[in-house]
Amino acid sequence: MEAVCKDLSKIGKIYPNALLADYTTFKSGGPADVLFAPYDYEKAAETVKYCQKEGIPLTVIGAGSNLVVGDRGIRGIVMRISSDVMPKPVIEKRNGMIFSEAAVMKDDFIKFAVANSFSGIEFMAGIPGSVGGGIVMNAGTFMGTFIDWLKEITYIDKKGVFHTVKSESLMAHYRGIDIDSCAVIVSGVFEFPEGDPSMTQKKIDDIISDRKAKHPWTFPSAGSVFKNPEGSFAWKLVNDSGLKGYKIGGAQVSELHTNFIVNAGKATSSDIRSLVSHVQKTVLGKFGIELHTEIKMIGEF
Ligand SMILES: Cc1cc2nc3c(=O)[nH]c(=O)nc-3n(C[C@H](O)[C@H](O)[C@H](O)COP(=O)(O)OP(=O)(O)OC[C@H]3O[C@@H](n4cnc5c(N)ncnc54)[C@H](O)[C@@H]3O)c2cc1C
CATH class of the missing domain: 3.30.465.10 (Uridine Diphospho-n-acetylenolpyruvylglucosamine Reductase; domain 3)
Known part of the structure; x- marks a missing residue:
């Protein structure tokens, strides 16, 4: 990957030895072979072509607020489309x-x-x-x-x-x-x-206060884990399955909002994935309803 880094460093920023835990709101996940942010979208297109030509897998991420990245990380190039590298996004x-x-x-x-x-x-x-x-x-x-x-x-x-x-x-x-x-x-x-x-600002302020009261803001998470099934609410199904506060390793079903899984301290992505599948199995067993995830699990676990 040294040669790849050398090529890409001409068209963007390479984050050396990047642990993806530092680039996701869940604060879990392993390394990218190469974490890279292009200087602009022309350079992003060049990167896509480069990966195609060289046969290198490419994963594109934004701010990492909807992701669980496997503990063994992501092979190939992870391209981050981010405002800290692109000069003042328009x-x-x-x-x-x-x-x-x-x-x-x-x-x-x-x-x-x-x-x-x-x-x-x-x-x-x-x-x-x-x-x-x-x-x-x-x-x-x-x-x-x-x-x-x-x-x-x-x-x-x-x-x-x-x-x-x-x-x-x-x-x-x-x-x-x-x-x-x-x-x-x-x-x-x-x-x-x-x-x-x-x-408009008043409505926004009210919504944010409401979310702050109802969501576990003080813990790392990726927001709601499950999509609401037709005619029901995921949080209610999880809650009524008795899973409020349930923990696997450092991952926990939030005490405040049962459609959130939080990193309650040193959770690995495997902890999070195991908890997601435990919740799915429990809800299916109790209510016969399949919960599908809203969060995306990517990389190697
Ligand atoms: C506390 C909290 C609350 C949340 N509340 C909500 C909510 O109310 N409603 C809601 O819908 N979501 C919510 N989310 C989830 C998340 O914030 C959203 O899904 C958000 O839009 C993801 O944006 P991101 O830049 O972080 O994308 P990422 O998490 O980085 O990526 C998400 C997906 O988009 C792809 N992607 C990102 N950027 C690009 C790009 N430029 N080009 C191609 N692919 C790209 C990635 O490959 C991935 O598949 C919440 C998350 C948290 C942590």
């Missing part, structure tokens, strides 16, 4: 809409939207991570999701070619969009209605 008003690059953090997106008198962005309040990660995950809450406001996206395909497509052509679903050929999300254009900034 967010701006274009034709009355918001254009945002993928590396913009959701917090900054919200601040920009409020400052420019847009409303409707309240659904994003309190969701961590990047805009790119939000698009891929179709992130949101009962108030709405990314796809509700997205007009178009630009992405780099698996051959390193840029495409811009209208949101109608995206197959969006509960916590995801399907674009088979997509390797990297580059940007999105969002259409929000106009609104009174002070009212």
